[in-house]
Amino acid sequence: MAFGPHLLLALMEGVVSASLLALTALGLSLVFGVMRIVNVAHGAFFMLGAIVTWYVADLSGSFWLALVAAPIAVGLVAILADRLVLRPIGYEPESTIVATIGLLYILEQVVLMTYGPYARPVAAPFYFRIDLGWFGYSGYKVIVAAAAALLLAVTWLALSRTTLGLYLRATQQDREIAQAFAVPVGRVYTIAFGVGGGLTAIAGALIVPVQQAHYLMGLDALLLSFIVVILGGLGSLRGTVVAALIVGLSDGVVSVLFSPTLAKIIATLAVAFVLGVRGRGLFGEEAA
Amino acid sequence: MTLGLHLAVVAALAALQFVLPAFHHGMLARIMVLAAYAVGYNVLLGYTGLMSLGHAMFFAAGMYGVGLTIQHWGFGIAAASVAGVAGAIVTAGAVGVVTLRTAGPAFLIVTMMLAQAFYLATLYFNTVTFGDQGFILPALEIGIGGRMFSLADPSVKYNVALVVFAVCLLATLWLVRSPVGRVLVALRENDERTRLLGYHTGRYRLVAVIVSGLISGLAGVTYTLLFSYVGSTFAGVLYSIYPLLWTLLGGAGTTLGPLVGTLLMTYAIDVASGITDAYLIVVGAALVLTILWAPAGVVGGIRARWARWLP
Numbered sequence: 072m073a074f075g076p077h078l079l080l081a082l083m084e085g086v087v088s089a090s091l092l093a094l095t096a097l098g099l100s101l102v103f104g105v106m107r108i109v110n111v112a113h114g115a116f117f118m119l120g121a122i123v124t125w126y127v128a129d130l131s132g133s134f135w136l137a138l139v140a141a142p143i144a145v146g147l148v149a150i151l152a153d154r155l156v157l158r159p160i161g162y163e164p165e166s167t168i169v170a171t172i173g174l175l176y177i178l179e180q181v182v183l184m185t186y187g188p189y190a191r192p193v194a195a196p197f198y199f200r201i202d203l204g205w206f207g208y209s210g211y212k213v214i215v216a217a218a219a220a221l222l223l224a225v226t227w228l229a230l231s232r233t234t235l236g237l238y239l240r241a242t243q244q245d246r247e248i249a250q251a252f253a254v255p256v257g258r259v260y261t262i263a264f265g266v267g268g269g270l271t272a273i274a275g276a277l278i279v280p281v282q283q284a285h286y287l288m289g290l291d292a293l294l295l296s297f298i299v300v301i302l303g304g305l306g307s308l309r310g311t312v313v314a315a316l317i318v319g320l321s322d323g324v325v326s327v328l329f330s331p332t333l334a335k336i337i338a339t340l341a342v343a344f345v346l347g348v349r350g351r352g353l354f355g356e357e358a359a
Numbered sequence: 360m361t362l363g364l365h366l367a368v369v370a371a372l373a374a375l376q377f378v379l380p381a382f383h384h385g386m387l388a389r390i391m392v393l394a395a396y397a398v399g400y401n402v403l404l405g406y407t408g409l410m411s412l413g414h415a416m417f418f419a420a421g422m423y424g425v426g427l428t429i430q431h432w433g434f435g436i437a438a439a440s441v442a443g444v445a446g447a448i449v450t451a452g453a454v455g456v457v458t459l460r461t462a463g464p465a466f467l468i469v470t471m472m473l474a475q476a477f478y479l480a481t482l483y484f485n486t487v488t489f490g491d492q493g494f495i496l497p498a499l500e501i502g503i504g505g506r507m508f509s510l511a512d513p514s515v516k517y518n519v520a521l522v523v524f525a526v527c528l529l530a531t532l533w534l535v536r537s538p539v540g541r542v543l544v545a546l547r548e549n550d551e552r553t554r555l556l557g558y559h560t561g562r563y564r565l566v567a568v569i570v571s572g573l574i575s576g577l578a579g580v581t582y583t584l585l586f587s588y589v590g591s592t593f594a595g596v597l598y599s600i601y602p603l604l605w606t607l608l609g610g611a612g613t614t615l616g617p618l619v620g621t622l623l624m625t626y627a628i629d630v631a632s633g634i635t636d637a638y639l640i641v642v643g644a645a646l647v648l649t650i651l652w653a654p655a656g657v658v659g660g661i662r663a664r665w666a667r668w669l670p
Contacts, residue, residue: 109464111412156647160654164464165410169607169650172412172600176643183637290596294475297468305465332483339476343457346469350460 076205081327082320087212089319090219091274093312095292096299097226098270100311103300104243105263108167112152112174113271114293119145119178120272121284122186125193134196134280141276142269148178149268153261162260175289182286195280215277222273223312230308239263243306271296294335295322302342304355314353318342361670365532368615369525376517388517390618390625391524392582393605397617398527399574400602405612406535407567408547410467412599413454413474417572419481419594420450421579423488426589429496431487436501440580447576448569450477455568459561474599481591493590496583516585523581524618527574532614534570535670543567547612575602597639604642608649610656614670619657 099113120141127137152174160166199210230236241249242259250256271292282288299318303310318338325334345352372391376384396418403409424446428434434442458469481488499510501519508515534540542563545553554560583589592598601624602617609620624645631638649656655663662669 103464109468156651160650166650166654168410168464168467169603169646172603173643173646173650176600176639177647178643180637180640180643184635184640294472297472301461301465301468301472305463330483332479336476336479336483339472343469343473346460347457
């Protein structure tokens with residue numbers, strides 16, 4: 072293939088991974104913004120979304136049902152984790168990190184015990200090929216990118232137009248003032264954690280037909296999400312989306328033209344360089 | 360009294376080698392090296408209040424520093440060990456400079472990112488590092504006082520591990536009771552007040568990261584020499600989580616905590632791996648239960664209840 076079409080293919084891959092990455096990282100960013108905690112188990116939620124999708128699609132034969140079931144199941148797991156572990160330790164930042172690392176291993180190993188060490192695919196719900204002359208491109212991937220973009224827009228609307236969104240934003244800006252204005256902060260925390268897990272679970276579900284479900288797939292998702300939220304600036308949703316586009320595109324392009332491993336090394340070093348120049352990331356708040 | 364206690368612990372470890380059966384003898388040698396790693400981690404988490412999720416890169420920098428120079432350039436043990444420790448110091452210095460530009464939870468995220476980049480680099484450059492498969496070093500010998508000792512001999516292994524652990528333990532005991540150590544604790548307790556008192560907090564933090572990286576790297580060097588294997592597994596995220604767990608379980612901010620935590624956890628994992636393939640669930644459960652029920656850890660709990668003087 073000539074370089075021009077090859078670059079086009081790489082860019083298309085980049086757009087697909089950028090949109091999924093935005094969805095994954097948005098969950099992490101939302102949780103950090105509202106609750107001021109770093110959820111290390113975020114990648115495990117992504118993985119769990121993919122695994123649930125495989126189970127539901129395998130048992131019911133319907134990918135669409137799986138796509139609905141995955142975020143609900145993972146959201147419930149997240150809510151349970153919030154009530155049983157995070158709330159009792161009072162969301163203290165360091166304890167929460169330790170607890171979510173523990174949660175990561177528990178979820179991963181439970182999946183290993185039940186689902187096993189296999190990588191299993193789920194058939195895409197539809198198949199068509201977009202012929203671009205130089206190469207054909209999977210129609211499913213294009214739809215996935217569009218669906219992820221749509222979900223981002225929906226999340227955006229929900230945050231800016233609904234009462235729940237208002238509660239979330241109020242808690243993010245000032246927890247105590249929000250409480251004084253009768254925002255049920257405790258419940259908002261739980262919901263934020265559940266929604267954060269649910270969003271990343273959808274990304275995990277959407278990716279299964281392309282990438283197969285495996286119990287260790289969460290680590291890459293976690294790493295890329297971390298890169299994105301740090302580059303975008305901790306706590307800034309806008310920064311997260313912009314950074315996801317940058318990181319996703321470059322990751323996709325370098326992955327196709329060189330190697331996926333090299334792509335992740337370069338992305339990390341690039342972000343380290345940005346931090347050297349600007350410690351709070353692109354859109355981060357002033358360090359308190 | 361404090362110094363006496365630490366010397367007694369070292370003496371007890373030295374005496375144990377004569378009574379332990381072969382299996383536990385070997386386990387304890389390994390545990391002492393890993394405990395030295397945890398001691399290095401504790402300098403940062405326990406005494407400076409910085410939580411890192413990327414210490415595997417310091418451990419592995421020591422490991423690759425010693426392993427690659429022996430493998431590719433035929434270095435002697437002494438020169439290779441210096442290369443390993445130097446590698447860890449340089450890595451820690453570079454990581455420290457980048458990460459300390461950030462504040463709060465970003466420190467932890469960035470250390471994890473950088474460690475993962477380091478891990479991926481060990482896979483990517485597999486023509487040099489042999490990636491996942493790693494490589495086995497030839498039988499090594501050290502000369503002490505004109506006599507040669509084989510590092511494959513169990514009792515040599517045990518005593519080398521003991522010496523390295525004892526040096527790391529006593530060095531940190533000295534450090535945390537020195538003026539520099541007091542400043543580090545002050546940083547942990549109240550960053551702003553320490554800065555107001557006129558201390559250059561950034562510089563002290565960097566020193567803490569480098570000392571912590573140095574000790575972790577030394578542990579990596581020792582591990583490589585004693586167990587003759589280098590592989591990218593040791594640079595992976597699990598080997599960053601381990602020292603965190605060992606330190607927390609034993610008691611962060613106590614000098615003896617890392618040893619206790621490493622001892623308990625290594626045996627727990629050994630037992631669990633005999634029962635199930637998913638033995639890492641023990642790691643997850645231990646992390647969650649420790650943080651829920653015993654956030655001060657074993658030695659931290661003892662200090663709070665009975666022995667306020669423990670360092």
